Amino acid sequence: MKEHPPFGTAPIRCGRTRCSWRGYETDLKKVPGTIGGLRCTRNACPTCGCDSYSFMTAGEIKARERKQRAQAHKES
């Protein structure tokens, strides 16, 4: 079994391949839902509402950091 990083510390990507949202578990939108008839709160993508997500791979994180650095460079 793969170990999960502590909640909210690892960057995640939306489970929908066409959605470009990236963020952290703490950035997910809380939406009311039901599981097996029980009311609960689900964490969903703030952009498309998809409630599945995956942790970004090391390569994806590197690419994201590169992009953010390039962006910060442009703005300063």
Ligand SMILES: [Zn+2]
């Ligand atoms: Zn999404």
